[in-house]
Amino acid sequence: MDAPPMEHALRDRVTEILDRCTSCGACAEVCSGSGHCIPACQHGVNPRLMLALARVADVGRGDSGGRRKVGFTRFGAMTTGVRVLSRLQMPPDLLARFRPESDLVNDASAEPPEVVFYTGCNVMKTPHIALLCLDIMDALGVRYRVMGGPSACCGVLQFGAGDLATSGRIAYRTIDRLAAAAPRALSWCPTCQVQLGEIAAPTKPDTRLDMRPFVLFLAERLDTLRPLLRHPVRKRVGLHEHPGTAGVPEAAQAILRCIPELDLVDLEQPRVGYMCNKLSPLPAFKQDVHRQQLQAAADAGVTTLAGIYHACHRELCSHERDWPFEVVNFLELVGESMGLQRPDLFKRLKIMQDIDAILQDAAPMLTANGLDLEEARDVILRDMLGEQPLALAGSALTI
Template sequence: MRELNMQPNDISFETALGERVEQMLDACTRCGRCVEVCPSVKPAGIADAKPEDIITGIIDIVRSGEGPQASRKWAQSCMLSGECIKACDEGVNPRFLLAMARVAIAKAEHELPERRRQGVEKYRDLGRDVAVLSRLQLDGEVLERLGQKSAAVTAPAEPPDFVFYTGCNVLKTPHIALLALDIMDALGISYQVMGGPSHCCGIMQLRPGDVEMSGRMATSTVDKMSQAKSGQVISWCPSCYVQFTETTLPTIERQRGARPFEMTPFMRFLDSRLAELTRHLRGRVDMRVALHRHPGVAGVMEAAAKILQAIPGITLVDLKQPTVGLQSASLGVLPAFKRELQLDELQAAHDADIDALVTVYHSEHRELCAHERDWPFRIVNLLELVGASMGLQRWDRYKELKMMQDADQIVSECGDLIAQHALDASKAREVVVKAMLGDQPLPLKASV
C-alpha cells in the first residue's frame, strides 16, 4: 500500500481509488453488524439472509463483480442512511463499499463504451432538466448570482472566505439556494458560488461504472473549488457531499498527499454560527411545525432542529416517524417503501395539527411540495422560516408551478422567461412533464 506522501499525479484516480477499496476490504471483519442495522434490509426482502453472508458477498462483488443475490439486492437497495458507518468498529465505511459494489456490478454487466454512453446520457439529461427548470423561474441576473453564467465562475479579485457549492438539483428549487446566499450575506460571510452541471461531482458517471470519467469530472471541480482562504467549502447537496467526502477527496488525498479542502454541510455551518445567527432572528414566526428528516449526513438533522428552535415563535413537533436515507431521492431504490413512508408522514402531520411540514433538502421539497394542495398544512423549506424571521423572503415559484398540475398552463405562465432565455417551448414542456410533474413518488389525492 502506498503512503499518502507520494508526489502529485504519481498514480491515476482509478488506481488510487482501487487502493483505498482494497485497504477497506482488508479491514472488514465480515461481522455483519452493518447489515443488522441497515433500514434497507427488511423492505428489500433480504431479512432472512445471514448478515455475515451478505457482507461477505459484498466483498466478493467488489472484487469480482459476482456474488449472491441477497448481497446484490443489498447493494442496489442502499438508501445511504449511514447507520452502517456508525455500527462499524473497524473504521470501515460500508456505505462506500456498497457504492463500489454497484460500480463492480456495472462493470461486470457492461463494457466501458456502454458505461460511458450511459454516464454521458445521464449527465446530459440532468443538465437539461436543471437548465430548463431554473430558467422557467429565474432571469439571467439571478442565475448569474447562483453561478450559472460564465462571469460568475471567474476567479474573484480577492479570494473568498468560503466556496458555497450548490450541487446541481437545488437549482430546480432556486429559492432555497438564494435564501442560503441571503443568510450568508446577512452574516457578513464572503463566498463564491459554484455548482450546476459545469461543476459536476462525478456521481452521474460513477453510478454507471465509468470511474475514469467520474474521477476526471470530480477532480476538475475540486481544483476549481480550491480557492477559499479558509480551506473550507460549504456544501448544500447531500449526495454531492457524500460523493466528495467518501469517494473523491480521500482518493485525491491518496494521489497528491494532501486534501485540497474540507467540506461542511450548510446546516452544520449555520449551526456552528448559531449564536450569531440568533441575533438576526428578530421576527416571530408563530407556527407549529414538524421536520422532515433524513439522517444520512451526520449532524445535519440535529443542526436543522436547533436552528428551527432558535426561531422565535416556532414550536417543533415530533411526528415519531421513521427517519431513513440520505435525502428523499435516495429512497427511490425502494419505491413502494418510499410511498408508504411519505403517506404515513403526511397523515401523522395531519393528525398532529401542525401548520407546516418543514423540508431540509431540495429533493424532498420537490417531491412533497404539491401535497400542500391536498392537506391542511403548508410544505415549506427550513430556510424559508429562517428567512421569515430575518426579514428575508424568496418566492417558491417551483411549488406554485407544480401545484398547477398542468404542463400547458405552466409553460404558458413562464412564457416571458422562455422567450428571454430563448428556450424551445415544446422541449420545455417535455421537461416540465418529466422532471417536475413526473417527480411525484406519492401521487396527489386527485391522481390516485
C-alpha cells in the first residue's frame, strides 16, 4: 500500500496533539527553540513540532499554487548558492566526492558501507567542514557512502512555505534513499535532522530510517578517536553552541576535552535554537546574541571561538578580522590534533569584504568549474557578503 501523503499524516498529528495538549504551559517555561520543551511535556506532545505545524497552518492559508511558487523560489535560490559557493572553493576532483551519481563506498574493497554520511545542502557552502567529516571517518576506518545536496533534500524549504505535498514527496524520497544506502545515516545539519527525523519519518509508514547527528557518532567512538588525537593543540577555546539537537553540545565538548593541551572554557552564554539561522525571525535578538558571544570570548581571553554548525560559521567567521581570536569550526581543532587540515576558504574570501578581490582570488576555481562570472558575483553578494547579521566593526562592503 502506498504511503499516505505527508500532509494527511500531519493532519492526524495535529489532531493527536490537540487531544493531548492540556495548555499547562510547561513547554513555555524553557528556552524557545532549544528542544528542552520536548522532555518538559508530561503529556507526550512534541511542542517544537506543534509550533512548526502551527506556522505551516498559518502560511498555508493562501492558495496552493502560491505556496508551491514560494517553495520553488526558495529551493532555486538555495540550489544556486550551494552550487556556486562550493565550486568557488573546490576543484572538480574534490567536488566528485559529493556527487550523487558517484554513490561510491570509500573502501576500495567495496564491502557494504556501515553508514551513509548525509550532508544536507548548505554545509557545501563551507565545504572544509564536510571534507573534515570524511577525513575523520577515513582515519577511523569507517566505511561510508556520501549523500546530500539539492537532489537529496530534506524538504524543509517547501515545508516552511506551506507546500506539504511537495515537501512530503522530497522528504520521503530522501528517506528511502538513505535507508537503502546503509543501516544508519549520519546527519550533519540539525535542520535536516529535525525535518527528516522529527517531522517526516514519523509520518511515513514502515520507514527504516535510523539517523543520528555526526557529532554524536564521533562521541560514541571516543575510545577509537582518542588515540588518533596525537598532536597538542595549545589553544584556549570557547564553544559557540546550540542545544536544539539533544546531546550534540555535550558530545562536542567531550571530543574537544580529549585533545592534548586544549583548554576548553565555558563562555556562559544563552543557549537557544539549533543553529544561528533559526534566530533570523528575531534580528535584533540575534545581533545581541552574536555581540555578547564575541565580547564574552574576548573577556575570557580565548585564542579560538569554535562553532559546531555551518550556518553559525558562515555568520560569525568574518568577525575574526575585528577580534583578538580566530573563529573556526570545532572539527578544525579535531583535525589539527589528528594531523588533518582543510583550509577554510569561505572565511578567507568573506574576510576580504570586496567582491572584486574575491572573484580575482577565486578565478582559478571559476575557470576550472565553468562558473558564470555574473552569477558568481550575485551569489557572493547575496549568500556570502550579504549574510552578516552583526555588522563588522567600522567596515564598508566593497561591491
